[in-house]
Amino acid sequence: MNLKKLLTSAVLSVSLCQSAVAVPVEIDKVVGVVNEGVILKSEVDTIINRVKKQAKEQGQQLPKDKTLRVQAIERLINQTLMLQMASRMGLEISDSQLDQTLASIAKDQGGNIADLRGTIESSGESFQAYREEIRKEITTQQVTRANVDRRIYISEQEVDNLLKIMESQGQNTEEYDIGHILIDIPNNASADEIADAKVRADKVIEFLQDGQEFKRIAISSSSGSKALEGGQLGWMGINEMPSLFAEAVKGKKSDAIIGPLRSGAGFHIIKVQEIRGRQAVETTEVKSRHILIKPSIILSEEKARNMLIGFAKELRAGTADFAELAKEHSEDPGSALKGGEYDWTDPTTYVPAFKDALLSLNQDEISEPFRTQYGWHIVQLLGKRVADKTDLAKRNRAHSMLFNRKFKEESFNWQQEMREQAYVNILPTDE
Structure with missing residues (x-):
């Protein structure tokens, strides 16, 4: 039996009885195949339960479990592809490096690792599982950085041009808290598929304009990498955003709904959730x-x-x-x-x-x-x-803005390319 068939039919079970007629009891099962790896139902359930718990704490409404399941599987596909890439690169996160990160997380929360462990376990989660989840996050960040950094080139002319723009805008002190929803379009999409995606994007805007909660719509509808975080991209200056967003956001007020904006990935809907000004500091x-x-x-x-x-x-x-x-x-x-x-x-x-x-x-x-x-x-x-705003500091800031913009764009392109080259098979479910 080949690997694909074996993985596709695999169900992990254990017998709870020693008798010859013991009935196997299912403890986990494969819900998807990603190249030589698998996605387990327990992994999907863990993500869904975590999202539900966070939503409950924040008093946020969530879509149906079926929608959450799709989003969770998408996240696990991307994570699996990155971890496989890390393995091919020979990239491993040591226990000492992991402990250093955990100590930093604990410090940000005003405690030490023992305090962090107590908080995790009091919430009903395994601290060992939490450690391994953080290890995976560090790994995926480093894999992304290693593969995307080399795709980015910033010329001195680009920095000079941005400095001139910043000066003409009076240093453009505005930052925007951005929410993002992506209605994706399949590769080599037909005219009908593109039209269908546009209809769905228009419907999302209609829901948002009717006052429905942005985070809930993002979780249920978005194909963006931050979908399970409610599409929250965080605070960004105009010069740090992807060019498509920057042009659309410029001059808009808080709570503005923008889109749908068409790109090669699909249709984007943006919400300007808040605007703030940067303070000039030494x-x-x-x-x-x-x-x-x-x-x-x-x-x-x-x-x-x-x-x-x-x-x-x-x-x-x-x-x-x-x-x-x-x-x-x-x-x-x-x-x-x-x-x-x-x-x-x-x-x-x-x-x-x-x-x-x-x-x-x-x-x-x-x-x-x-x-x-x-x-x-x-x-x-x-x-x-x-x-006090030396030329070097200004130049570093301009370079950082250009890098952040290009990094976001190239990260998305790289992940899309990796996904297109992968074998991914999501198994049918009875749920």
Whole structure:
């Protein structure tokens, strides 16, 4: 029997009786096949139950279970494809990296990991299952970053052009809290399929204009990646949005319903949920240098960390030179040849763990080894200053806006391409 047939017919069961005529009792079953992997009913039920619980806490109405099931399966398909990609890339999240993330989550909630564990278990969930869910989230984020970053190129001319636009708009201080619903169109869709999608999009707008709750409609109707979050994209400036959204949102007021907007993916409906202005603030900039060691099949997580512990000890004792160690050992191609040094930079442009490590240091202090998605680092703070909208800060901000816009667009394109190349079979259900 081939793998596809085996997976398609698979039902996990266990006998609760030792007798020869024991009746098998179903404990789980396969509801979908994604390449060489499967999606289990228990996984779908876990997502649905979590969404229901959150909706109950927020007093939010939800669509029928059948609709939630479709959304949950879609999410699991995308997650499975990304985890399979991670496996092919040899990307694994170590327990130490996972614990560091959990500690950060707990800290944001005003406690430690023990407090976080108590909160999770008091809600009726398994902390071990929660840990593994966070591990999957970190993995999918890193897989996306690794595959999408290399698709993005930002030229100096693009940054210059955006800076001119920002200046002509008086630095455009507005940010928009955006809700998004996507009515997708199949690849190579016929004229009838496109017309049908347009009818459904118009119906969604009609519901919204009649005052129906946006989040509920998004959960039941959207094919966007944030459907189960009620289509919430969060706060964005005009220059951080996909171009299609930016043109449509500009000048609109709170509660405006926009669309349907046609793209290659389908018809988009946008709601401007709230608008706020950015406050002009002074920017703290830091000058630093670091050494990056990347774990690999040859070099374990522990060996990479211990290697940096040794470097830090030598540097503090004055028996080694930071620049020379960086040139010889650092695996950051952008800074290694410069002795690991970064020029004056707004620390918010760094990944959170790197930013936090830098801002916790005193002048010339060297950090303990810490982990980011790029590997293990030690960093030295060479200087800190407050800059009032310096040219460098403006340029960094413009670059970040361009990157965020392109990252959103390319993330969607990459996921679509991955899905089109995959074998996906959703099994019929009796529900």
